[in-house]
Amino acid sequence: MKPRAPFLQSVWAILWKDLAAELRSRELFSGMFIFALLVIVIFNFAMELDVATRRSVTAGVLWTTFFFAGTIGLSRSMAMEKDRGSLDGLLLAPVDRAAIYFGKMLGNLLFMLLVEALILPLYSFLYNQNLFNGGLFLVILLGSLGYAAVGTLLASMSIQARTRDLLLPILLFPVLLPLVIGAVKASGGYLSGAAREEILPFLNLLLTYDVIFLSISYMLFDSVIEE
Amino acid sequence: MIEVQRLMKRFGPKVVLRGLDFSAHAGEFVALLGPNGAGKTTFLRILASLSRPTAGVVRIGGYALPQEAAAVRRTLGVVSHQTLLYGDLTAEENLLFYARLYGIEHAGQRVKEVLELVGLERRRADLVRTFSRGMQQRLSIGRALLHDPQVLLLDEPYTGLDQDASAILDQILRTVAAQGRTILLTSHDLARAEDLATRFDVLSRGRIVASAGREALHHSGLLAFYRQALEAA
Numbered sequence: 088m089k090p091r092a093p094f095l096q097s098v099w100a101i102l103w104k105d106l107a108a109e110l111r112s113r114e115l116f117s118g119m120f121i122f123a124l125l126v127i128v129i130f131n132f133a134m135e136l137d138v139a140t141r142r143s144v145t146a147g148v149l150w151t152t153f154f155f156a157g158t159i160g161l162s163r164s165m166a167m168e169k170d171r172g173s174l175d176g177l178l179l180a181p182v183d184r185a186a187i188y189f190g191k192m193l194g195n196l197l198f199m200l201l202v203e204a205l206i207l208p209l210y211s212f213l214y215n216q217n218l219f220n221g222g223l224f225l226v227i228l229l230g231s232l233g234y235a236a237v238g239t240l241l242a243s244m245s246i247q248a249r250t251r252d253l254l255l256p257i258l259l260f261p262v263l264l265p266l267v268i269g270a271v272k273a274s275g276g277y278l279s280g281a282a283r284e285e286i287l288p289f290l291n292l293l294l295t296y297d298v299i300f301l302s303i304s305y306m307l308f309d310s311v312i313e314e
Numbered sequence: 315m316i317e318v319q320r321l322m323k324r325f326g327p328k329v330v331l332r333g334l335d336f337s338a339h340a341g342e343f344v345a346l347l348g349p350n351g352a353g354k355t356t357f358l359r360i361l362a363s364l365s366r367p368t369a370g371v372v373r374i375g376g377y378a379l380p381q382e383a384a385a386v387r388r389t390l391g392v393v394s395h396q397t398l399l400y401g402d403l404t405a406e407e408n409l410l411f412y413a414r415l416y417g418i419e420h421a422g423q424r425v426k427e428v429l430e431l432v433g434l435e436r437r438r439a440d441l442v443r444t445f446s447r448g449m450q451q452r453l454s455i456g457r458a459l460l461h462d463p464q465v466l467l468l469d470e471p472y473t474g475l476d477q478d479a480s481a482i483l484d485q486i487l488r489t490v491a492a493q494g495r496t497i498l499l500t501s502h503d504l505a506r507a508e509d510l511a512t513r514f515d516v517l518s519r520g521r522i523v524a525s526a527g528r529e530a531l532h533h534s535g536l537l538a539f540y541r542q543a544l545e546a547a
Contacts, residue, residue, distance in 0.1 A: 092416060096414060099414075171396070171397075173399065175392075179387055180415035313365070
């Protein structure tokens with residue numbers, strides 16, 4: 088029997104492939120970044136608010152921006168595999184299919200974190216609000232991980248459908264609701280300087296969401312991705 | 315090497331494969347012929363473990379599908395009309411990526427050998443999206459051969475190739491067949507199939523309706539055999 092690629096080697100190979108292809112094409116990242124930038128600029132003009140009110144909506148605007156931009160990334164990331172037929176290439180490899188999931192999920196997470204890293208200073212500049220807060224960074228990491236976990240699974244599910252661009256947000260946004268609540272409340276808490284005890288339940292919610300959806304995805308990906 | 319018994323595949327109410335029986339021995343080069351919609355691609359996708367059979371027995375290299383799919387995948391190389399390559403990676407990067415997924419030791423050396431086999435060693439550092447269709451298909455064969463599979467499944471590999479590219483592909487397939495691999499090729503190009511294969515099976519409405527070796531076709535020719543098989547089905 089010929090050797091089988093170790094799990095982590097397969098995950099790394101898929102992540103490396105996505106990064107190398109994206110470095111050349113910049114198709115996915117630039118789409119996500121420009122979309123995110125447009126969203127915060129539109130919000131900036133749409134809401135003629137005083138400084139205090141602006142601060143109160145910051146968490147909501149940020150997460151709306153991240154999730155909308157993330158949806159573009161998820162759609163493109165799986166569509167690129169499907170449209171060029173390379174998804175079959177991945178599925179033909181003798182690797183644990185969960186390795187394909189984790190490779191794609193980590194790529195989606197990385198692109199999302201990169202977009203967020205660029206959007207935060209721009210938001211600070213446009214809305215005149217300091218967002219350099221360790222607690223906020225932790226929430227962004229947990230929220231983005233949950234988003235990438237569930238988003239990669241649902242993007243894989245919808246990829247076989249002709250109406251996949253419509254299907255993904257319809258499937259994704261209802262499932263994201265607990266994550267949105269946790270992320271917005273925890274971010275808002277950190278930005279307004281709320282007590283740790285007030286923020287902790289929402290951090291727990293994010294953490295639980297991440298663990299549950301990573302486990303579900305690990306178990307379901309094999310059957311979801313098959314014809 | 316390949317054993318299929320009473321294979322059925324249904325997509326909702328539509329039955330595509332209806333109790334198909336098929337076998338291929340080690341080293342055989344089988345051309346699977348049939349009109350559009352006969353079920354050739356569905357059959358190959360099931361053999362490749364990309365689609366689950368509704369019913370029936372499928373064994374490749376002694377491993378059962380879908381239960382031992384990972385072991386089957388190590389035995390198989392698949393080439394289709396889609397190249398399964400990444401346009402934004404170079405030829406070498408594409409092969410290295412797949413070599414890592416297959417856990418190939420000394421991947422760099424193996425990639426070099428395969429690039430030489432398909433005649434693309436000079437273009438190894440070029441992005442695949444700059445390749446002609448013929449070059450992409452040659453690289454796709456290289457990708458399928460990377461892990462030295464015993465069985466090669468070829469689904470319409472000549473689609474979109476010009477005469478020169480097809481002739482190069484013929485040459486590569488002859489080399490690969492001479493190495494003793496079992497090859498299953500679907501094609502609408504009867505002349506090409508007749509030239510390459512050692513056995514010819516005709517698939518119609520989800521079943522193999524005729525099968526003949528090269529010797530049996532000696533007098534009548536493949537076209538007559540194919541027409542008769544479809545008329546009788």
